[in-house]
Amino acid sequence: AQKVTQAQTEISVVEKEDVTLDCVYETRDTTYYLFWYKQPPSGELVFLIRRNSFDEQNEISGRYSWNFQKSTSSFNFTITASQVVDSAVYFCALSEAITHFNKFYFGSGTKLNVKP
Amino acid sequence: DVKVTQSSRYLVKRTGEKVFLECVQDMDHENMFWYRQDPGLGLRLIYFSYDVKMKEKGDIPEGYSVSREKKERFSLILESASTNQTSMYLCASRFLGGELFFGEGSRLTVL
Numbered sequence: 001a002q003k004v005t006q007a008q009t010e011i012s013v014v015e016k017e018d019v020t021l022d023c024v025y026e027t028r029d030t031t032y033y034l035f036w037y038k039q040p041p042s043g044e045l046v047f048l049i050r051r052n053s054f055d056e057q058n059e060i061s062g063r064y065s066w067n068f069q070k071s072t073s074s075f076n077f078t079i080t081a082s083q084v085v086d087s088a089v090y091f092c093a094l095s096e097a098i099t100h101f102n103k104f105y106f107g108s109g110t111k112l113n114v115k116p
Numbered sequence: 117d118v119k120v121t122q123s124s125r126y127l128v129k130r131t132g133e134k135v136f137l138e139c140v141q142d143m144d145h146e147n148m149f150w151y152r153q154d155p156g157l158g159l160r161l162i163y164f165s166y167d168v169k170m171k172e173k174g175d176i177p178e179g180y181s182v183s184r185e186k187k188e189r190f191s192l193i194l195e196s197a198s199t200n201q202t203s204m205y206l207c208a209s210r211f212l213g214g215e216l217f218f219g220e221g222s223r224l225t226v227l
Contacts, residue, residue: 050215106158
């Protein structure tokens, strides 16, 4: 079974539009960590955010915001006023603290195209 | 700035050749990982190491081996490269429980 599901394979928006990337996860551990990574065309995966399972506070960093909801096992990522430089593949990931604690489970990624 | 450095960005090798991909991190991380990334298949874990000389198989270890003689260095070895090992290889490291820091990737083509 897929531990991390990113149902949106590809999204296209026009610059300045807001866009939300969905992430649904599955785990039986009570302690776990969720992550978002950005992979621009250059190829390097860039860490964006880490959230632990005990902290359901939403996070905002500039134009980026994250909504963590344990009730729906979701960790969604919103880009406000998107820019062309936001074009990349975005990955959501899960790391369990107890079971398989050294493994990261990555979603299949969502490719975001921001058009000028 | 934290840094994970992979020895080669682009390599072209012939079938049957031995290939070394090296990765060095400067963050004193205990854990190091090798992934391969292929279109439509996402990131797949090949091997990881949780300490010097310690290693564990990931999801697709066949055809690969690894070496970790020093804490900062984790090498991926293809004993006899095959065309189906043409891929992007990504090295990463982290403290236990922390986020992964990735290198720039090594794009390997096996002819």
